[in-house]
Amino acid sequence: MIKPYKKVNPDSAKGSVHVMAEVAEVVRRVVDHGESLDRLLVQPNLPDRRNEPAFREMAYGTCRYFPHIDWYLGMLLERPLRQKDRILHFLLAVGIYQIEHMRTPDYAVLNEAVGATSSLDRNWARKLVNGVLRNYLRERSHYDVSEMPEHQAHAFSEFLFDRIKSDWPKRYLEIVEASNTRPPLTLRVNLAKTSRDKAIQTLQENSMACVATRDSPVGFTLSSPVPVNQIPGFSQGEVSVQDESAQLAALELECDGNLNVLDACAAPGGKTTHLIEMFRENCTITAVDLDSRCTLIHQNLARLGLQANVVAGDVRKPGTWWNGNPYDRILLDVPCSGSGVIRRHPDIKYRRKPGDLDKFHMLQTSMLAAVWELLHPGGLVLYVTCSIFHRENDDVIASFISQGDDREVQAIGKIPGIATRFGMQRLPGFGDGDGFYYCKIRKPLRTTGE
Known part of the structure; x- marks a missing residue:
């Protein structure tokens, strides 16, 4: 049984600051210890459940792109952080992910990241976190990315990237690119209860755009994923989630x-x-x-x-x-x-x-x-x-x-x-x-x- 991840200090955490600190700890457990992201996210330690969508987006996104972000951190940090302070490395990674892939304004990312140092009991690192992220914002377009190893350029571990390239030498780039995209939410209709056309019509009547799958005669994909309990017919067994x-x-x-x-x-x-x-x-x-x-x-x-x-x-x-x-x-x-x-x-x-x-x-x-x-x-x-x-x-x-x-x-x-x-x-x-x-x-x- 997996142990709950270490909780950050909630007394000094407010809203999204607390979320950012929690995400950094989750990513550390995944990257450094190989733990399951899904299991770590079963019961997130959040003071406000309304922050859960942002929490999950940051956790999945930072894990998805960490090898790429890690190269920039190697350029930005004068020396590696001490092992006991490695959580700050992941806090910075979460910040860079937000800057590059989310709509959070840059100034808000900096404020949240600096505030999160208190949640992580690292008040001494406020200037470090602020300085590294500011340097990233100033210098990110000036780095010579041609020096970046190919596996990090595509946000993969070296082992997996090399294996994909070896097995699929003519298609490895399309594979890693597809593997870094957000997955669709695809449903399977239960033909014993309804038809695919009727299920699609029901979702569209509830303002949920969807399209029939190309190869499966019983599938359709939502244009924008939603929680399964909001999908009409899911609780009644008319549809199931299945790729x-x-x-x-x-x-x-x-x-x-x-x-x-x-x-x-x-x-x-x-x-x-x-x-x-x-x-x-x-x-x-x-x-x-x-x-x-x-x-x-x-x-x-x-x-x-x-x-x-x-x-x-x-x-x-x-x-x-x-x-x-x-x-x-x-x-x-x-x-x-x-x-x-x-x-x-x-x-x-x-x-x-x-x-x-x-x-x-x-x-x-x-x-x-x-x-x-x-x-x-x-x-x-x-x-x-x-x-x-x-x-x-x-x-x-x-x-x-x-x-x-x-x-x-x-x-x-x-x-x-x-x-x-x-x-x-x-x-x-x-x-x-x-x-x-x-x-x-x-x-x-x-x-x-x-």
Whole structure:
């Protein structure tokens, strides 16, 4: 369980000054310690909840652009700050993010940043913070950015940037650019309750502009994101939040006929509920995930008024949860680096290390091998990741199919993207969706005499 982040001194904090100090502490925990940004923002320590939108914008934005901002701070600071005062480094980063990417007037950013030193018990640093930010405002257009390392110029860690460039030498610039954009809020309509056209009309009648997704027949994207509890039909189960690329998985699974279907690694339940919405009349659907994650699946099922067989268990150990009935279709959305969803989770830039891809590769290969034993002859496994790295995608499939002659890779037919050796890759921003990989593998029917 993650510990709550260190609280700043609220006695000397007023409004946005307190917010800026809190953001600096969150960014420090993400960048220096690799903690989850989403978890740190679950219960922000804010005296006024009206400041939460600005708080989240500064936290996500500073994490998104920190490698780039950090280069400027290296130019602005005569020497690195002492480790015990490193929080000031992040306070300055938050200030530069506001100057460059928010509508806050420059003078207000300086006043808030200087005031935030009191909230951080660093009153002695008022002149330092004021001086550094003033120098930035004066000199920012004069720095020779050609000297900036390429990975920092594109606001990425060196490891991730080099890996993207190596895997996608002709497309790496469009990938990192898309990964630094704000993600859209995409919804999936529940066709059992309404139609996409009707859902779009309802939102437009409530002054929420939206447009149908290009590739998913059940999706639409809001022009301006809003809290989900403000979306008409969300609480009634008429729509769900789900990225367009994630919506496409259920369409490729070929669930025609009376089939036994498994959604492995199912939490939080977006794909499970989509499968039920599409195929509940003729399919039996089971969702399995670790016990600690099953609550999320139940919550999504309850909101949508749906039912599924939810099983707590480790996909790699089916003997502890499988009832022995083979599955005709298995959707395996494995844990991965998340390199295709960095625009939604900028903390991935700091949480992923060079050895992680090999660890994920081993985990993914073991999961694929485990669910293969549960598949009925003639059945299909759809292997899915939200990664853009070959090590987690085609390399996993190559390793798996080399271990037996009872596995046939089939062409992806309903998902647009970039064809790879074995599957289909959607890069971040393709069709406004996240980066996803899909590979479909069929187990041949047994021949007579076996």
